[in-house]
Amino acid sequence: MNEPVLAIANLGKYYGPGCERCINSTGPVAATNICPHCGTVIACHGVTFSLQKGEVLGIVGESGSGKSTVIKAIHFDIEPSMGEMYLNLTIDHSRRENGLLAIVNGKRGFPVVDGKDNIFTLTPFARRQLRNVCMGIVYQNPMLGLRMNFSAGGNVAERLLMDGWDHVGEMRQRIRSLFERTEVDTKRMDEPPSSFSGGMQQRVQIARALSTEPSLLLLDEVTTGLDVSVQARVLDLLRSLTRELNLATIVVSHDLGVINLLTTRTLVMKSGRIVESGLTNQVLEDPQHPYTQLLVSSAL
Amino acid sequence: MAEQQGGAGGTLSSKTLTSYLQETPPAGRISTTNRFAFLDEATKMEIRRKTLKAVAIPGYQVPFGSRELPIARGWGTGGIQLTLALIGPEDIVKVIDQGCDDSVNAVNIRKFIQQVCGVEVTEKTAEATLIQTRHRVPEEPMGKDQILVLQVPIPEPLRDVEPSEQETRRMHGEADYSSIWLRLYEDIVAYNEITIGARYPVLVNRRHIMDPSPIPRWDVPLLHQSETLYLFGAGREKRIYAIPPHTEVHPLEFADHRFRVERFNQGCMLCGATDTYLDEIVEGSTAQRFYTCSDTAHCRARQEQQNKVVAP
Numbered sequence: 001m002n003e004p005v006l007a008i009a010n011l012g013k014y015y016g017p018g019c020e021r022c023i024n025s026t027g028p029v030a031a032t033n034i035c036p037h038c039g040t041v042i043a044c045h046g047v048t049f050s051l052q053k054g055e056v057l058g059i060v061g062e063s064g065s066g067k068s069t070v071i072k073a074i075h076f077d078i079e080p081s082m083g084e085m086y087l088n089l090t091i092d093h094s095r096r097e098n099g100l101l102a103i104v105n106g107k108r109g110f111p112v113v114d115g116k117d118n119i120f121t122l123t124p125f126a127r128r129q130l131r132n133v134c135m136g137i138v139y140q141n142p143m144l145g146l147r148m149n150f151s152a153g154g155n156v157a158e159r160l161l162m163d164g165w166d167h168v169g170e171m172r173q174r175i176r177s178l179f180e181r182t183e184v185d186t187k188r189m190d191e192p193p194s195s196f197s198g199g200m201q202q203r204v205q206i207a208r209a210l211s212t213e214p215s216l217l218l219l220d221e222v223t224t225g226l227d228v229s230v231q232a233r234v235l236d237l238l239r240s241l242t243r244e245l246n247l248a249t250i251v252v253s254h255d256l257g258v259i260n261l262l263t264t265r266t267l268v269m270k271s272g273r274i275v276e277s278g279l280t281n282q283v284l285e286d287p288q289h290p291y292t293q294l295l296v297s298s299a300l
Numbered sequence: 301m302a303e304q305q306g307g308a309g310g311t312l313s314s315k316t317l318t319s320y321l322q323e324t325p326p327a328g329r330i331s332t333t334n335r336f337a338f339l340d341e342a343t344k345m346e347i348r349r350k351t352l353k354a355v356a357i358p359g360y361q362v363p364f365g366s367r368e369l370p371i372a373r374g375w376g377t378g379g380i381q382l383t384l385a386l387i388g389p390e391d392i393v394k395v396i397d398q399g400c401d402d403s404v405n406a407v408n409i410r411k412f413i414q415q416v417c418g419v420e421v422t423e424k425t426a427e428a429t430l431i432q433t434r435h436r437v438p439e440e441p442m443g444k445d446q447i448l449v450l451q452v453p454i455p456e457p458l459r460d461v462e463p464s465e466q467e468t469r470r471m472h473g474e475a476d477y478s479s480i481w482l483r484l485y486e487d488i489v490a491y492n493e494i495t496i497g498a499r500y501p502v503l504v505n506r507r508h509i510m511d512p513s514p515i516p517r518w519d520v521p522l523l524h525q526s527e528t529l530y531l532f533g534a535g536r537e538k539r540i541y542a543i544p545p546h547t548e549v550h551p552l553e554f555a556d557h558r559f560r561v562e563r564f565n566q567g568c569m570l571c572g573a574t575d576t577y578l579d580e581i582v583e584g585s586t587a588q589r590f591y592t593c594s595d596t597a598h599c600r601a602r603q604e605q606q607n608k609v610v611a612p
Contacts, residue, residue: 125474150486157485162478167555168488190489 003088003115004050005248006074006216011047011083013069016040026271028291033064033272043069044272047083053215054246058263058280060253060295066272067252071218074250075137076127080120088115089134089215095164132162136209140221142201145208146193152204153179153189159211178207182237199230203237210241217242217249223258235261256296260284268292337384338416343367347385347540351531354542359504360472361455366538376409377535379432379451383413386447386531387430392420394428399436399577399594406434423597435498437519439576439598442528444545450513452534455541457501457511477509481552488557500559503550504543512549518561518577523549568593571602 014022019038026033026042033042044066051057059067073080093110111117111126113134119127139145146155156175157165165171172189179186182203193201202222209217219238223231239262242249251262259266259280266283268276268291276289287293337344343365350364369377387393393413397406401423409432410421422428425440434451442448458468461479471477480501487494498514502523512520513532523530523543530543543549551559567574569590576598578591593599 124470128474128476147482150482151489153489154482154486158478158482161481161485162476168485169556171485 002052004086005053005088007050007084007086007088007115008070008074009048009084009086011070011073011085012045012081013043013066013073013078014040014045014081015043027273028270028275028289031271033066042272044073044269047269047274049267049274049277051216051248051250053248054242055265056242056249056251056263058251058253058259058266059269060256060259060266061269062254062295064271065269067254067269068220069272070269071137071220071250071252074216075135075218076124076131083120085119086115086117087113087119087130087134087216089113091133132159133212134214135216135218136212136214137218138202138205138209138220138222140224142193142198142205145205146201148192148194150192151190152184152193152196155193155204156208156211159208163212174211175207178211179204181241182207182210183233197230199226199234202226202234206234206237206241210245213245215248217247219249219251219253219262221253222251223255224253238262256284268295336389336417337387338369338412339367339381339384343381344385347381350540351382351385351542354531354540355529355544357508358543358547359502359508359510359541361510361539361541363538364540366535369535371409371412373536374453376405376432376434376451378533378537378540379434379449379535380409380412380533381535382449382531382533382540383430383432384416386449387413387417387419389417389419391417391429392422392427393417394422394425394431394597396431396433396436396438396595396597398434399438399579400596402596424601425597435514435516436577436594437515437522439593439595442526444527447529447531450515450530450532452511452513452532452539453536454499455511455532455534455537455539457499457509472508475507480509484552484554484557488554494553494557494559501552503552505547506550509552510541510543510549516562516577517551517559520549520551520559521561525549564591566591568599571599571606573599573602 017038018040019035021037022035022040022042023045025037026035035042047070059070061067072078074085091113111122111130113130119130137145153172153175156178157171160171160174175189176186179189184200184203184207193204196204222238223234226234235258251259253259263280266277266280267274268283268289270291276283276287276292283292284296287296347364350362354360354362366377367381369380371377371380393410395406395410397403400406413419414421425431425438425442429445430447430449431438432449437448456468458471458480461483462468462471484494498516499511500517500520501509502512502520504510512523525546525548527545529545532541553559562577564578568576568578570592573593577594579594581590581592583590
């Protein structure tokens with residue numbers, strides 16, 4: 001079996017002072033993630049999983065179950081309280097060796113990602129480099145992922161610029177082909193995304209996420225808030241992209257339909273813990289945990 | 301303050317700065333009598349220390365405790381503090397404002413330095429050992445025994461793209477400069493060229509992006525691998541930064557949209573120079589446009605040279 005691209009071990013994120021009884025008095029059995037003794041919020045605890053190349057993993061759960069916390073920790077948007085993260089990737093440094101910033105952004109300053117070092121212990125600088133080159137994220141709210149006062153093309157260009165592209169013509173060509181792939185009207189690439197519809201903003205986000213050919217794609221509730229026909233088109237696009245590019249993908253959603261359509265394996269989260277995991281069709285058709293059973297019966 | 305005024309028998313405004321400085325201070329206060337270069341020694345020491353740090357990390361903005369001066373913040377107090385901390389009795393000072401030696405700002409700063417240091421002043425770039433300037437670098441090439449002090453209004457090159465100081469510091473620390481590159485990209489998309497006239501962002505020593513103060517693009521290439529030490533002082537923003545001699549300074553540019561300096565279609569109407577940065581003058585009645593050298597001392601020297609040649 002191959003080494004996993006991404007491995008997460010014992011990830012935890014707590015907000016508050018913390019006490020000895022925090023962990024035992026929260027979780028799915030206690031049906032809360034707030035410690036009754038000290039008020040600490042256990043956003044997630046003991047989250048462990050790994051991801052192979054080309055695999056699409058779903059994380060499903062209700063609001064406040066900690067699924068977004070997990071994806072934000074992986075994207076270094078928040079600092080986890082505990083846990084380890086390992087990445088095992090081959091990275092092409094050829095482009096970054098030349099630009100003006102080669103000394104700081106080139107291979108020499110780049111962290112080693114051979115799956116041996118805990119990524120969470122790297123410096124913020126190294127993590128930012130890693131994130132830019134290896135990860136793409138699509139947020140539920142386009143305001144988080146896009147700069148609304150710059151053009152849609154500029155939003156994609158920003159990632160390319162971070163990656164050392166220094167030719168405007170080449171960049172625009174790349175942006176155009178990305179927009180063609182994600183079905184954004186290329187005639188509107190110089191307009192700000194604030195003038196776009198919700199579905200189109202999501203597609204700009206997807207183009208931006210894929211621009212540096214990352215190995216890991218993170219989708220945080222991508223279709224929530226879109227109407228059903230647009231949802232279907234965005235999901236269609238994502239499904240074909242993940243297959244075509246052989247990306248390791250994590251899909252966070254509370255929508256079992258999305259999980260069913262996109263993913264091969266699923267984690268079910270409740271009150272900050274993983275309560276069930278397995279192949280998606282297995283989890284959805286034969287749920288073992290009472291919460292999963294509730295979720296499935298209420299959705300279908 | 302009231303005691304002081306009463307004791308001296310007059311109001312503060314009626315006295316000259318020198319008499320104010322030489323007056324016997326009230327007991328318990330540090331003496332200002334006969335203090336060379338206005339600032340107290342501790343302040344000078346701090347500024348020198350911060351300057352050394354700035355030289356050690358080219359392009360990095362070093363915070364310093366900017367002191368009150370008898371000039372308002374925003375009128376060159378950063379540059380003045382650097383000048384006063386570095387100046388010695390032997391120094392020869394030149395002060396320029398937008399290339400001009402006799403504008404109000406330059407004259408007053410020069411007078412102030414003369415008053416508190418008693419040093420010699422000059423208008424000739426080659427004679428000066430310490431040059432304080434605003435918005436221009438002298439046309440005449442400078443040597444390794446000279447220091448150019450630039451007054452800086454906004455030291456943060458990322459301020460236009462990121463309003464938060466905490467965030468810009470993080471961006472410098474992590475060399476996260478994509479947003480300023482993005483600004484250039486957007487410029488090219490909208491206007492097919494980079495539209496920054498002054499304050500053109502430069503990458504110093506291939507590490508820090510730096511604001512070269514509002515010098516025109518014309519002066520930016522002079523910063524690259526220069527013989528001279530360039531010091532930048534922002535009094536209001538409390539920052540010092542530096543470009544030491546022989547440092548790489550690259551203006552930000554794209555492979556297909558290169559950085560370029562201003563182009564003028566004519567020469568200076570006074571000295572005929574075509575290789576200098578020119579100011580545009582519009583005559584009121586005829587709306588005719590004339591161009592003259594922005595560096596007045598350099599222009600005058602050239603004119604004198606020409607007159608000599610004409611009349612042997």
